[in-house]
Amino acid sequence: MPSFWLVIVLIALALAGFVLGRKRALATAGGDMKQLHSLPAYYGHHVAFSALVPALAVLAIWSLVQPSLIENRVSDMVPASFVEEGHTIDLILTDVRRLADGLDAAVAQGALSEAQAADLDAGTTDIRALLGDLGVALGADVQPEILAAAQSYRGLSDTASTAKAAVVILLALLGFGFAYQRTHKDFRARNVVERGVMALLIVAASLAILTTVGIVFSMLFESLNFFGLHSWRDFFFGGTWAPNFRGDSDLSILPLLWGTLYISLIALLVAVPIGLFAAIYLSEYASAPVRSFAKPLLEILAGIPTIVYGLFALLTVGPMLVTIFGKGDDGVLGVEWMSGATSVLTAGLVMGIMLIPFVSSLSDDIINAVPQAMRDGSLGLGATRSETVRQVVLPAALPGIVGAVLLAASRAIGETMIVVMGAGAIAKFSANPLESMTTITTRIVSQLTGDTDFASPETLVAFALGLTLFVLTLGLNVLALYIVRTYREQYD
Amino acid sequence: MSDISQTPSQIATAGKAPSKHAGSLLAQSPHTKKRNAAERRFRAYGMAAIGVGLLMLLILVTTIVGRGTGAFQQTYVTLNVELVEKKLDKSGTRDLAAIKKVTTFGYAPLIRDAVAAKVAELGIETDLKPKALAGILSKDAAATLRAFVLENPDQIGETVEFRFLTSSRVDGYMKGRVSRDSIANDKNISPEQLDIVDAMVGAGTLETVFNLDFITGADASDARPEAAGMGVSMLGSLFMMLVVLALALPIGVAASIYLEEFAPKNWLTDIIEVNISNLAAVPSIVFGILGLAVFINYMHLPMSAPLVGGLVLTLMTLPTIIISTRAALKAVPPSIRDAALGVGASRMQAVFHHVLPLAAPGILTGTIIGLAQALGETAPLLLIGMVGFIASNAPETLADGLLSPNSAMPAQIYEWAKRADPAFYERAWGGIIILLIFLVTMNTIAVILRRRFERRW
Amino acid sequence: MNQITALDKTVQTNKTKISARNVNVHYGDSHAIKDVNVEIEDNTVTAFIGPSGCGKSTFLRCLNRMNDTIDICRVTGDIQIDGENIYDPRVDPVQLRAKVGMVFQKPNPFPKSIYDNVAYGPRIHGLAANKAELDEIVEKSLRRGAIWEEVKDRLDAPGTGLSGGQQQRLCIARAVATEPEVLLMDEPCSALDPIATAQIEELIDELRNSYSVVIVTHSMQQAARVSQKTAFFHLGNLVEFGATGQIFTNPEDPRTESYITGRIG
Structure with missing residues (x-):
């Protein structure tokens, strides 16, 4: 872990900088703290930050950029004939990288000397067997071109890492020296340090934007790759989802979207009435003790991890539904409508339970935002509480409740574990809730786990699915937040 | 007021018209009886809704305890x-x-x-x-x-x-x-x-x-459900939480301080704010895709490593921590800032010396709740490969714990639930009990902190 | 108008509409109303005055049992309307409130159309057999609320879009639409500008012909202008009750005098 040691060195430099900077400042003031412009610690911070922050920033950026630069160089070395039909260079590069890592490991474990590793000849040495002994598994025998590329990869990485360490330490020393030199009793250390801290705060706040950009770009690029390999018409307008790892798959989102929306609809049919009535009861009827007892209990449902709900769907609700609908004469209803535990209804019901507290606490907030004067007005006219709720409070709270339902819908659409475990894997258009169906999130998981080949449309489609999911949920959230915000402003 | 003067006679007659509430107050009119019945029905719906919610909780808890204690x-x-x-x-x-x-x-x-x-x-x-x-x-x-x-x-x-x-x-x-x-x-x-x-x-x-081995032991292969334990995956979760804590807390607090105390009201701040509230609602699986694309495919960090899991969960937890930290900072009254500024502190000093310490319990509470959320999250871990293998070796060093493949508690539970032998289901439920004990403990600590340090200004 | 006009008002005696005996109200541990006895007459405007927190609004809210909606509030004593105790367990507060209408401090039209605002009471109480009758009730009520001319062309517009004074008159029309016998008004003008206040005061004077009106106000001038009877509350006690002219010119209790002359309040 050279970067790790680099960071340790930087931290040590910074600590030294703090001590020395503080000392020097006090020395220039003849040991009298009152002569200083700022408190002594600020001079220390100034030197420490100057040594640490730019160097760390360069280290981080360098580490981010280095792999892609090196891969660009190396990929030029791989002959075009190596790239198979329908695949990208990425696969070859993975081999190159694995080989290079294997050689590094061999050197580290002492199986090869540095010189031996550099002079390996694919023709004479069985590198695969050699590395296999060391626990590095290679997919295929090593071809000379790949070995050459791997050697060059190692060389470049080595050079780059050395250069990185040199540049970073040099920068730290420069920062240290410059700041130390500037340290003087009249130097406005506090202002400089505070400006620096402010810059760090801004960087931290911008990370949110960076994350969003990262999400969008990581999915956008791979989605574009996907649409380069697969027709976008089939993706958006085709009718079949049938991935086939020998190629020539039908990859249409529509059946998945249907499954997603169907399950979400059932979940909302469960969660919205129960959640809404629970919220109404808690905010309009319940006495303080009942409220303080029931509300936190309901909210526990929201804090339970989704894996628990998934397990509940798979092992409890699914089998229960099968005994009701699917056991033929042995079952409760004596019908045979359901063949397996996974179904739209299984996932929908459990997701509905998960969403009850979500809907109820959002609605509770919204109902409480309706001014008491409205209720008084209605009660003062001789309306009963239920008349007040139905005819005054709910109409007044309607926009907010619509927003809450949209947020719940977005939750349902993006939910993964419950549908992975409870919905099934069959993509189809069917209106029968007892059949097993699949969803966008389920397919993302199944396309991206196990053996993945990031050059095949069957894997890349997951990114297009993810991007669609992101856009869908983002749209719902923005709309919902907008509605809720406008609603709140109405009563503020 | 012209309309009144136009119709004095109407008012007079209306005033003398027999009241529609002529009956005694002591007897309910049939109409009122009907309305009161509707009222009772409505109230019953509400109670039923609460009842269904609590019943679900009860069923869930009894199922977990009943099937997991084995x-x-x-x-x-x-x-x-x-x-x-x-x-x-x-x-x-x-x-x-x-x-x-x-x-x-x-x-x-x-x-x-x-x-x-x-x-x-x-x-x-x-x-x-x-x-x-x-x-x-x-x-x-x-x-x-x-x-x-x-x-x-x-x-x-x-x-x-x-x-x-x-x-x-x-x-x-x-x-x-x-x-x-x-x-x-x-x-x-x-x-x-x-x-x-x-x-x-x-x-x-x-x-x-x-069976102490279930709590401390490692996972076992398909044929030996009796030997499978949660211990190693607990360590995986622990290392992930260390990463989340080390990154999300400082970054989250720094971002909140900027947004709450220093950010000028402009379009950039608006974008950041909207961004944060939207990130909080992005499906967790999307963070998994981000982790796979950026940390594994681009940066070549090792698959299944708790470090990667921690990074992904950090990004996911940040909005939660930022939102609660901002609430905690907002709860510190402006008079504290004014007092500090009044004795000649800089704004930065006022924030770091006075506001931040006062907001610390609130920040801590929010962080614990964010960590609890991250601890139970599964979906992103599936994509970065924290399931599908047997987490059999407990890591020995910090670097090992961060970088060598491991599982995490929820991922381990999912792994067991997928296996064919029903004996693993008991393990999965048992794993859930352990996971929930952690979550309950964390949330209880958060609640106690909140109660203990709750301040009214 | 000024205080002098109050003197000129003829004080006639009408039959008693509401009579309160030994009314006590507790909010949790605090004793908000202490042993209040008062007789409120029909076709009269009765004003409750007193410094803020004296219990005048609390007492007003006892008269249609609006205090029932507050959990910690406990009312004891005997309040009779037309000889029937309204705290009798057999009394349904819903029916009571139809008979005793209320107008609040802040205009609170529902977020519905003007028409639906006024039609709300008649609809829930089943006062109209058909649409035509309902139309008639709405028009009549809006006329009595002295707002018909202003809104007759936009009955479908939302009630929240009116000006503050119009909203309050709409609320009065809404209260009148259920054909109550008593109208309670809790500082109905405190959120309004002087012109709107004058319009409402004029309206209150008209309403006296049909209802027994009880108005809570913190403005002594307003009490003097609109009421025939005045009750002065202080620290939960009903200090003095009598004809408005007499209270303002010749109070019997020194506390009343102090309040009127501005020494307490």
Whole structure:
């Protein structure tokens, strides 16, 4: 872990900088703290930050950029004939990288000397067997071109890492020296340090934007790759989802979207009435003790991890539904409508339970935002509480409740574990809730786990699915937040 | 007011018209009765909704407890095994390298003999061959024996008492999960073997006791559900949480301080704010895709590493921490800032010396809740490869813990739920109990912190 | 108008509409109303005055049992309307409130159309057999609320879009639409500008012909202008009750005098 040691060195430099900077400042003031412009610690911070922050920033950026630069160089070395039909260079590069890592490991474990590793000849040495002994598994025998590329990869990485360490330490020393030199009793250390801290705060706040950009770009690029390999018409307008790892798959989102929306609809049919009535009861009827007892209990449902709900769907609700609908004469209803535990209804019901507290606490907030004067007005006219709720409070709270339902819908659409475990894997258009169906999130998981080949449309489609999911949920959230915000402003 | 003057007569007559509320207040009119009935119905719907919600919670909790507590108990059989020297150490030199050459297959006969001896000692009549008798033991037994011998080579030649795991079927039979009817088509166990089990129970050789290995142990392969434990995946979760805490807390607090205390009201700040509230609602699986694309495919960090899991969960938890930290900062009254500024502190000093310490309990509460959320999250972990293998080795160093493949608690539960043998389901439920104990503890700490330090200004 | 006009008002005696005996109200541990006895007459405007927190609004809310909606509030004593105790367990507060209408401090039209605001009471109480009758009730009520001319062309517009004074008159029309016998008004003008206040005061004077009106106000001038009877509350006690002219010119209790002359309040 050279970067790790680099960071340790930087931290040590910074600590030294703090001590020395503080000392020097006090020395220039003849040991009298009152002569200083700022408190002594600020001079220390100034030197420490100057040594640490730019160097760390360069280290981080360098580490981010280095792999892609090196891969660009190396990929030029791989002959075009190596790239198979329908695949990208990425696969070859993975081999190159694995080989290079294997050689590094061999050197580290002492199986090869540095010189031996550099002079390996694919023709004479069985590198695969050699590395296999060391626990590095290679997919295929090593071809000379790949070995050459791997050697060059190692060389470049080595050079780059050395250069990185040199540049970073040099920068730290420069920062240290410059700041130390500037340290003087009249130097406005506090202002400089505070400006620096402010810059760090801004960087931290911008990370949110960076994350969003990262999400969008990581999915956008791979989605574009996907649409380069697969027709976008089939993706958006085709009718079949049938991935086939020998190629020539039908990859249409529509059946998945249907499954997603169907399950979400059932979940909302469960969660919205129960959640809404629970919220109404808690905010309009319940006495303080009942409220303080029931509300936190309901909210526990929201804090339970989704894996628990998934397990509940798979092992409890699914089998229960099968005994009701699917056991033929042995079952409760004596019908045979359901063949397996996974179904739209299984996932929908459990997701509905998960969403009850979500809907109820959002609605509770919204109902409480309706001014008491409205209720008084209605009660003062001789309306009963239920008349007040139905005819005054709910109409007044309607926009907010619509927003809450949209947020719940977005939750349902993006939910993964419950549908992975409870919905099934069959993509189809069917209106029968007892059949097993699949969803966008389920397919993302199944396309991206196990053996993945990031050059095949069957894997890349997951990114297009993810991007669609992101856009869908983002749209719902923005709309919902907008509605809720406008609603709140109405009563503020 | 012209309309009033136009219709004085109307007002006068209206005033004298017989009131529609002519009846006594003491008697309910039929219309009121109907309305009150509607009121009662409406109220009943509300109570029913609360009831359904609480009932679901009750069902969920009883299911988890009912099906999961079994995992904390395990059936063991106590046997005396003679560590035959000529089988384990032919040379008799106690040379570890030589002893290591004997694989678990070499130990199987010892166990077979030990079972047969025990059956004979207890005087149980049976037609079963020693191999079938040994079938009531876990496939793990030989490995246990081998590990013991490698630890204590000097014991070779002695007869040592061992407590072996029984097979998951026997364990299930003891716990009532497996019955004689249900094993009709099960080739892993036969009714005759169960007769032996019954006899051994009677003799006190075979008993079901508390199973610490489930809490501290590692996962086991498909064939040995009785040996699977949560310990290693707990460590995986622990390392992920360390990463989340080390990154999300400082970054989240820094971002909140900027947004709450210093950010000018402009479009950039608006974008950041909207961004944060939207990130909080992005499906967790999308963060998994981000992690896969950026940390694994682009930066080539190792698959299945808790470091990557921690980074992904950090990004996911940040909005939660930022939102609660901002609420905590907002709750500190402006008068505190004014007081600090008034004695000549800079704005930065006012924030770091006064506002931040006062907001610390709130920030801590929010962080704990964010961590609890991250601890239970599964979906993104699936994409960065934290399921699908057997997390069998506990990491030894910090770097190892961060970078070598591991699982995490929820991922381990998912892994067990996917396996074919129903004995793993009990493990999955048991795992959930452990996970929920962690979550409940964290949330309780958060609530206590909030109560303890809640301040009213 | 000024205080002098109050003197000129003829004080006539009408039959008693509401009579309160030994009314006590507790909010949790605090004793908000102490042993209040008062007789409120029909076709009269009765004003409750007193410094803020004296219990005048609390007492007003006892008269249609609006205090029932507050959990910690406990009312004891005897309040009779037309000789029937309204705290009798057989009394349904819903029916009571139809008979005793209320107008609140802040105009609180529902977020519905003007028409639906006024039609709300008649609809829930089943006062109209058909649409035509309902139309008639709405028009009549809006006329009595002295707002018909202003809104007759936009009955479908939302009630929240009106100006503050119009909203309050709409609320009065809404209260009148259920054909109550008593109208309670809790500082109905405190959120309004002087012109709107004058319009409402004029309206209150008209309403006296049909209802017994009880108005809580913190403005002594307003009490003097609109009421025939005045009750002065102080620290939960009903200090003095009598004809408005007499209270303002010749109070019997020194506390009343101090309040009127501005020494307490």
